[in-house]
Structure formats: C-alpha cells, structure tokens
Amino acid sequence: MSNSADQESPVAASPASAHANRVGVFHAVSQKGLSTLQETARRVRRHIVQMIGKAGSGHPGGSLSAVEVLVALYFQVMIHRPQEPCWPDRDRFILSKGHAAPALYTVLAEAGYFPTEELYTLRQLGSRLQGHADMTKTPGVEMSAGSVGMGLSFGIGTALAARLDGKDYRTYIMLGDGECDEGQIWEAAMAAAHFKIDNLTAIVDRNDIQLTAHTHQVMSLEPLADKWRAFGWHTMEIDGHDLSAVLSALEEARGVKGKPSVIISHTVKGKGVSFMEHDPGFHGKAPSPEQVEQALREIG
Numbered sequence: 001m002s003n004s005a006d007q008e009s010p011v012a013a014s015p016a017s018a019h020a021n022r023v024g025v026f027h028a029v030s031q032k033g034l035s036t037l038q039e040t041a042r043r044v045r046r047h048i049v050q051m052i053g054k055a056g057s058g059h060p061g062g063s064l065s066a067v068e069v070l071v072a073l074y075f076q077v078m079i080h081r082p083q084e085p086c087w088p089d090r091d092r093f094i095l096s097k098g099h100a101a102p103a104l105y106t107v108l109a110e111a112g113y114f115p116t117e118e119l120y121t122l123r124q125l126g127s128r129l130q131g132h133a134d135m136t137k138t139p140g141v142e143m144s145a146g147s148v149g150m151g152l153s154f155g156i157g158t159a160l161a162a163r164l165d166g167k168d169y170r171t172y173i174m175l176g177d178g179e180c181d182e183g184q185i186w187e188a189a190m191a192a193a194h195f196k197i198d199n200l201t202a203i204v205d206r207n208d209i210q211l212t213a214h215t216h217q218v219m220s221l222e223p224l225a226d227k228w229r230a231f232g233w234h235t236m237e238i239d240g241h242d243l244s245a246v247l248s249a250l251e252e253a254r255g256v257k258g259k260p261s262v263i264i265s266h267t268v269k270g271k272g273v274s275f276m277e278h279d280p281g282f283h284g285k286a287p288s289p290e291q292v293e294q295a296l297r298e299i300g
Contacts, residue, residue: 041068042300045064051105052287053289061282065269069240072250074093092169093174094155097176098151104133155172156188192233196260206265270282273295
C-alpha cells in the first residue's frame with residue numbers, strides 16, 4: 001500500500017503562495033478530475049471496511065456515509081500541508097462526530113499525513129489511531145473527540161482566531177445528524193450567526209440514523225433546513241454522495257459574506273455495502289471476516 005499524496009489537490013506550496021492558491025481553489029473540475037476523486041472515495045471505503053474488520057470494533061456506518069465530503073475537502077477544496085500539519089495558514093477540518101474517525105484517518109493517510117499501512121493499527125494498544133480522533137496523537141487531527149456536540153463550538157473558536165490574527169483560512173466542521181439533538185449545537189449556531197462568522201462552514205451528515213435507530217424515531221429533526229435558516233445561517237441541501245454537488249455547495253459557501261454556511265448532506269449510512277446500508281445495527285459494529293470480503297467485492 002502506498003500514499004496518494006502526489007495526486008492533484010490544492011495543497012499550498014509555501015506561506016507566501018497560500019492566498020493565491022486559496023483564491024483559485026474552486027476551479028472547474030474536469031471529468032478526469034472527478035473520476036480521480038471517485039476512485040479515491042472507493043479506496044477510502046475499502047480501507048474503512050478493512051481497518052474496522054481487522055480491529056474487530058469501530059463505526060463503519062457513519063464513516064462510510066461521510067466519504068465523499070471528506071474526499072472533496074482534502075483533495076479539492078482545502079489548503080493544507082500533509083508534511084507540515086500545524087502550518088498556521090492551513091484550512092481546518094473538525095470532525096465533531098468523532099466516532100467516524102476511520103473515515104478521517106483514511107483520508108489523512110491517502111493525503112500523505114502518515115503511511116496507509118498505519119490504518120491497520122486502528123484501536124490497537126500503542127496506536128496513534130484511537131477509536132475517537134485525538135489531536136495529541138494523530139497528525140492532521142484538529143480536535144480531540146469523544147462526546148458529540150462540541151465541534152461547532154470548537155470551530156467557532158478557530159474561525160474567530162483567523163479573524164483576530166488577520167488570516168484567511170477557513171474552518172469546516174462535520175456534524176452528525178443525531179448530534180444535532182444536542183443543545184450545545186444550537187447555542188453555537190446562534191453565536192456563529194451573531195458574530196457573522198462567514199469563514200465557517202458546517203456540514204451535517206444527514207444519514208437519518210443515530211446509534212440504535214432512525215433519527216425520526218429518537219428525536220425528530222425536521223424541518224432541519226428551516227431551523228438552520230431561522231438561526232441565521234446560509235443553508236444548502238445536497239446529495240452528499242454526488243461529488244459535483246458537494247463541490248458546488250462548498251464553492252457557494254466560500255462566496256457567502258456576513259453569515260456562516262451549513263450544508264445538509266443527505267447520505268446513506270453504510271454507503272456502498274448492501275448489508276450495512278440503512279441498518280442502525282452497523283452504527284458501531286465491525287463486520288465479520290466473511291462480511292469484510294463481501295463488502296470489498298461490492299465496493300470494487
């Protein structure tokens with residue numbers, strides 16, 4: 001296995017060129033470029049299934065639903081330096097739904113933050129890849145995760161820091177839809193709109209399932225888009241598995257001034273694996289060796 005850091009992405013070459021690169025990030029994506037992103041997403045899904053299967057524990061469903069958004073961010077949108085994870089001008093990505101760490105780890109490895117072979121140490125003693133992302137251990141992780149609900153508040157802090165420091169980096173946060181039950185999410189949503197934090201984009205992974213059941217059975221979220229609008233956010237809804245739609249929404253968010261943006265990304269929990277799709281049982285259950293083989297055949 002090898003890293004794929006040599007594929008085209010808007011990774012800045014130097015601090016002096018960061019602003020120039022950032023301005024041109026959202027160039028038109030060719031069909032070949034789109035195919036490259038889709039192939040990266042396929043590899044990411046294979047890694048997720050294999051690493052969780054080897055670990056014997058983890059969260060495959062919500063990791064698989066988040067793949068296209070993460071691939072779009074790290075390989076087309078964000079300015080970042082895999083070889084210099086703490087570069088001060090980097091864009092920030094915060095995984096608030098921290099249990100989807102396998103998806104984040106895989107994208108970081110594919111981008112070159114650490115070797116892809118390390119993915120298969122997931123959840124092992126001494127590994128840098130814990131069950132929930134840890135910023136003190138894993139290169140490229142911006143926030144240590146555990147209890148959900150905190151990522152949006154954390155992201156507001158990083159976005160305001162950019163304003164105070166005169167930086168033009170952007171902050172992106174991925175929230176789970178079940179996580180939106182948390183009151184802290186809505187307190188943070190009010191604050192972000194109040195302070196007109198327009199360098200902040202939240203993405204809600206709307207896969208309709210949380211922990212043990214579908215979201216409407218646990219706590220109805222609808223009308224979710226109208227709620228975000230009422231809280232003062234520029235709000236978009238997309239098919240979160242359509243890379244063109246994901247890229248277009250991220251481009252639109254970058255052009256919004258005077259308010260934060262949220263993308264409600266409609267996805268399928270367990271996307272790409274037939275027996276995991278739409279099944280709450282695979283929120284936090286590892287596939288068996290036989291299921292790993294079936295899943296890999298289906299992913300391709």
